[in-house]
Amino acid sequence: MAITLSRMGVKYTQPSSAVRDKLRPVYGENADSLIASSQVIALNFQTVAAANNYWRH
Amino acid sequence: MAITLSRMGVKYTQPSSAVRDKLRPVYGENADSLIASSQVIALNFQTVAAANNYWRH
């Protein structure tokens, strides 16, 4: 779910899937891009976890 | 809504739509810019989700 949200953010900014596919190998092999990506996922995970009230019940 | 907020932040910093249009192809093809953009969207999505009390009701 956090990952779906992260993908949506990228999709909105670059709607062309052809361009996104071209970029994937670039950042997939770059350590800093991977770290930045996992930061976006971490932010979205905060939202999802809070939305689910941290699965408390 | 999170995306409207993200656009507003950019619009405020660079009010000229001519300049923004010129920049769009640059960051649209740059993986790190796309990741950074989706981070802004993630932050604004946190705000929107909290504002809606996570659509709990």
Next chain:
Amino acid sequence: MAITLSRMGVKYTQPSSAVRDKLRPVYGENADSLIASSQVIALNFQTVAAANNYWRH
């Protein structure tokens, strides 16, 4: 309000308005700087929205 807070953060770090004016065209035409600026605005907007209890009442 979120934008006033963002300006204040910059103003504090660089008190000289002459230097700030000189820098404005630089980051205003740089996509990554614009994205970073809108991230600061997003953070401050979170604060303002929470402070206003998300305008719930």
Next chain:
Amino acid sequence: MAITLSRMGVKYTQPSSAVRDKLRPVYGENADSLIASSQVIALNFQTVAAANNYWRH
């Protein structure tokens, strides 16, 4: 737990463990990558701490 979440974010973006292993020495010796990594961990730690209601009970 915060670290498991951080690893998961990277794993999702780069599923190949061979590529991840190749990248590890690169960012492990780069101060800025280490700082960025610890930022992701900090974000996930916020989530975990909140999920556990800050171990209040």
Next chain:
Amino acid sequence: MAITLSRMGVKYTQPSSAVRDKLRPVYGENADSLIASSQVIALNFQTVAAANNYWRH
């Protein structure tokens, strides 16, 4: 207060005030460093605002 916290974070990482003074003109004239600094201030302002319960009373 948010600014005091931001200064403390820098002070801890670089305890030498001589080095900090040498660095100040460098980032003070760099737009991206100023934006990054105001991001730290924004984060600390979130903490201070929440700590004061957003000055609601």
Next chain:
Amino acid sequence: MAITLSRMGVKYTQPSSAVRDKLRPVYGENADSLIASSQVIALNFQTVAAANNYWRH
């Protein structure tokens, strides 16, 4: 405490203290690294402050 958490994040990513010691002078003299470090501390301080319920009682 926020600083202990920040150190832990770095320690986990680079377990070798020899490498960490080698890197310290590099980022200690780089303004952007110092700003990034203080951002991690700011995030962890948010967590610690919330965990302590902002020292309200």
